[in-house]
Amino acid sequence: MESNSTRVAKIATKMAICDRHEEEHLKKVYAEKGxxxxxxxxxxxxNSSIAKILESALVAAKRNELIREEHLHEGAVIGATRDAxxxxxxxxxxxxxxxxxxIAxxxxxxxxxxxxxxGLLHLDEVVIGIGHRALPL
Incomplete structure (x- = not known):
């Protein structure tokens, strides 16, 4: 049986690898599932983008109401993003x-x-990272 944390991590991964069209569809599908x-x-x-990555994750999580605008929630997103x-x-x-x-x-x-x-000349390398936190409801 799959844990809820594993399920949420898989959904975050789907969101990171999908294209813009799929993203809108997945938002609706997952909203129906809570x-x-x-x-x-x-x-x-x-190297120069790390601060921007942290900020982008935090802003996206707030705008889409994944978290509340409070210290504990913001810290969880920043911490999980830093792990990734x-x-x-x-x-x-x-x-x-x-x-x-x-983010899921x-x-x-x-x-x-x-x-x-x-980007490495004409060879593209890919990499993936994931972070998780638990938050009070």
């Missing part, structure tokens, strides 16, 4: 990246997934 989701595009040099960034940063160190952040909240679980394409 799961709030959002996604936001990111890009640039990974740490997982991708070493592979992308100093490189230009483009990709997406997917189901009950007390919130997951943040970062999916990136790393």
């Amino acid at each position: 799961i709030k989701v959002t996604a936001v595009n990111i890009g640039g040099n990974i 960034v740490i997982q991708v940063a070493n592979r992308a160190n100093g490189q230009n990246v483009g990709g997406k952040i997917g 909240r189901g009950g007390e679980h919130i997951s943040v997934c970062i999916f990136l394409s790393i």
Whole structure:
């Protein structure tokens, strides 16, 4: 039996890897199941973009009402996003990246997934990172 945290992490991953058209469809599908989701595009040099990635995840989570505007909720999103960034940063160190952040909240679980394409001449490398936190309802 799959835990709720695993289910929410998988949904955040789906949001990070889907295209814009799929994103709108998935928002409706998951809303019917009581799961709030959002996604936001990111890009640039990974080293200089970390603060922007954290900010983008936080703003998206607030705008789409995945979290309340309070310290505990904001800290959970920032913490989960930092976990995901740490997982991708070493592979992308100093490189230009483009990709997406997917965020899902189901009950007390919130997951943040970062999916990136790393530009290396004509070879594109991909990397994915995920973070999770538990929040009071």
